[in-house]
Amino acid sequence: MTAADQGPRTPEIGDLRRQLERILTDIGEVPGWLGPAATGAGNRAKIVIVGEVGVGKSSLINALLDRPDLLPVGAVTATYVAVGAGDPEALTVHLDDGGTVTDGDLGHLSRYVAADGDLAGRVARAAVHLTDPRLAALTLIDTPGTGGLDSAYGRLTLDALDNATALVFVCAAGNKISTAEREFLAHASRRIDRIVFVLTQIDDHPWRESLQENEDTVRADRDRFPHHNFAAITFLPVSADKALRSPRQRTRSGIDALWAQLDDIARAHSHLMQLNELRTITAAQRDAYRFLYDKLHTLGAGSDPGRDDVAALDEQAKALSELNTAWRKNLDWEVRKAKTAVRNQLNLRIAQLRSDYQTRLATAKPRQVPDIESAVVTDLCALQLRSDTDLRQHAAEIARRMLAGVPGAEAAVTVLDSQLPAPEEALSTYLIERPPTPTNPAETLMGVQTSFTGWNMARNLVPLVLGGVGLVIPGGQMVVGGLALPVGAIWYRWQKKTKGHAADIAALRTWILESIGQARVVIHDDIDLAFANALRALQDTIENSLTDAQKQIADAKQTHTQAEDTLDAERKRITGLQGRLVLLGLECKKKRKALLAQASPPASGALTSSRQSASPG
Incomplete structure (x- = not known):
């Protein structure tokens, strides 16, 4: 039987089709590229x-x-x-x-x-x-x-x-x-x-x-x-x-x-x-x-499209390593500088407060004594709150500088701030919202010693609470006169109560100067303790942030490596499929060439057309 007498599905051509079908199956996601085989039904x-x-x-x-x-x-x-x-x-x-x-x-x-x-x-x-x-x-x-x-x-x-x-x-x-x-x-x-x-x-x-x-x-x-x-x-x-x-x-x-x-x-x-x-x-x-x-x-044949990403991650890791060494040397100095700034600012405010009340007392009347006393308590509480606020701002600024460029730095600063009682919040609110709350009243009040501010004031409050002097804790709430107050306000009101009522302007002047002087000492002590605690909190925050950042970088590099391994495997798979297609194409070309060699003219062209030898008349 000659090639011209054979059907369209010779064993060789049938094998070529089956090869292509297997390749297309391995490729997947293939539209209907290969239609049904020609049957060549009939003669x-x-x-x-x-x-x-x-x-x-x-x-x-x-x-x-x-x-x-x-x-x-x-x-x-x-x-x-x-x-x-x-x-x-x-x-x-x-x-x-x-x-x-x-x-x-x-x-x-x-x-x-x-x-x-x-x-x-x-x-x-x-x-x-x-x-x-x-x-x-x-x-x-x-x-x-x-x-x-x-x-x-x-x-x-x-x-x-x-x-x-x-x-x-x-x-x-x-x-x-x-x-x-x-x-x-x-x-x-x-x-x-x-x-x-x-x-x-x-x-x-x-x-x-x-x-x-x-x-x-x-x-x-x-x-x-x-x-x-x-x-x-x-x-x-x-x-x-x-x-x-x-x-x-x-x-x-x-x-x-x-x-x-x-x-x-x-x-x-x-x-x-x-x-x-x-x-x-x-x-x-x-x-x-x-x-x-x-x-x-699309996959970046033979190239590494994520090479720049890896280099960037390496640079970040290097910078974090350098930062991890540098911050330990700089933190003590940063905290000392901040504490000095807060103390100096407090001294300026104390001096300004004395001057303001000296001026006010020069023209004060005896009937104004209660109002002035109340103003002194308010101003001293505000003085402590402003010092507390200054400290918190300095701590946040130190953390931001130390963690500049570190992923998640701002979140770490927020966490640092949330670990401390807000300067404006009442002690009772702080104790309730920071579980677990100790059941012993003494332990409850002494617990504020671990906070940034109010340690000395809390120390003065404890014996009074235990002795029942003017302060009660109904249902776990600390109140004075029915109002929840910041630690400083409680202490200064107690200070006023124990000093007795100032009967005249001269006694009031003496009481004011003593109160301002005592407040200066107490707040200075609180600043020292607060910055000591701030140093520990900053150490923990910075160290944890750097550790987390380094882990994120390591995880990112691992993820990138895994993705590259997957891409490499897919590239190799595609290249292998291309090789199989090339070999199949060569076999088809060889078979076609053999068929054309057996054909009789004019069916010997690839896709031929004809012209009449003599044009129509």
């Missing part, structure tokens, strides 16, 4: 006549078969019509629901296939059976028109290409080949190896210029028609009108040259079906390779 060649609506496809088939009224001319058909051998002559209409209609009158064809015919919207396809010996080895398929791949007619025409042996592409002289036609040709060439270009309606136009223009258009469109698909593109000029006028005119119409092409296709039917199957496999192989190429490019 007849299936030749599909395609072209835009109105270019003369039906007239061309009528002229080929020398039957002017066989196919309706000028009517818009809604399906494709197969014209083949059969006895007796009849029409067979295949309906969408699976039924068939048989009609012995060929003149009724337009009723069934016209877009506005009796069975409009119900016909799947139609067949015309003729007792013409020239159709013994081939069937001609008349299509509605290309109309672009997205049009209904375009889809019908593409459907007609299933298991087609060859394609006759029809253009009308005077019409430039359209974008829709080029799109259709590009798609058809994925599965059809043999295309014959025919230029019709040459009696009505200067066809030589039109022929050259269309050839140039196809050649120039290299994106759709690469050179390995279309070699030596020419068009075969045919006059359907001349072919139907008389036998003498027929010989000058170009019809005989077209029949020579069709007969050659019929003889090489099995051979061409093998080439078509190879073309289908090769087209899918190229699609898959382009898909993998694009995917590899």
Whole structure:
């Protein structure tokens, strides 16, 4: 058995298809690149006549078969019509629901296939059976028109290409080949190896210029028609009108040259079906390779797109390491400097407070004594609160400077601040909102010794609470006169109570100066203790922040490394698949070359077209 006698699915070609199917399965995410295999059913060649609506496809088939009224001319058909051998002559209409209609009158064809015919919207396809010996080895398929791949007619025409042996592409002289036609040709060439270009309606136009223009258009469109698909593109000029006028005119119409092409296709039917199957496999192989190429490019083939990220992480790690060494040397000095600033600010405020009250007492009246006493208590409490606020601000600023550029630094500063009682909040609120709260009242009050402020005041409060002097804790709330007060306010009110009422301005002046002096000592002591505690809190905050930041960097590098390992594995997988596709392409090319070497002219080109040796007269 010769190659020309073998079916389209030889063992070699079947093996190539199975190889590609396995590769596509391994690729995954693959659209329908590889269609069903051509069956090559029957011994007849299936030749599909395609072209835009109105270019003369039906007239061309009528002229080929020398039957002017066989196919309706000028009517818009809604399906494709197969014209083949059969006895007796009849029409067979295949309906969408699976039924068939048989009609012995060929003149009724337009009723069934016209877009506005009796069975409009119900016909799947139609067949015309003729007792013409020239159709013994081939069937001609008349299509509605290309109309672009997205049009209904375009889809019908593409459907007609299933298991087609060859394609006759029809253009009308005077019409430039359209974008829709080029799109259709590009798609058809994925599965059809043999295309014959025919230029019709040459009696009505200067066809030589039109022929050259269309050839140039196809050649120039290299994106759709690469050179390995279309070699030596020419068009075969045919006059359907001349072919139907008389036998003498027929010989000058170009019809005989077209029949020579069709007969050659019929003889090489099995051979061409093998080439078509190879073309289908090769087209899918190229699609898959382009898909993998694009995917590899997206993944950064051979490059490391995250290299800069890793370098940045390394720089951060280096900076953190240096910072981890530096902050221990600088923190003590920063805290001492801040404490000095807070103490100096307190001294300035104390001096200003003395001066203000000296001025006020110079003109004070005895009746104003209660108001002045209350003002002194308020001002001394405010003085302590301002010192507390200054301390907290300095602690936050130190933490921010120490942790500048460290991820999560601001959150760490917030946590540092939340570990301390707010300067404005009552001791009772602080004790309730900072669980667990000690059950022993003495332990409760002494617990504020661990806070930033109020330690000395709390120490003075404890014996008074235990002794029941003016202070009670109903239900766990510390109140004085029914009001929850800051630690300083409690202490200063107790101080005022134990000193007794100042009876005159002179006694009031003495009491004020003593109170301011005692407040200065107490607040200074609190500042010292508070900054000692602040130093410990800052050490913990900074150390924990740096440790967390270093861990984040280490985790980020590990995540990046894992991602790169995954990318590398995917790149290797893609590269391996590309290698398999390349080998498959080489095998397809080798098989195609062998088939072409066995073929007889003119079926020896990759995608060939023909011109009549003598132009129509």
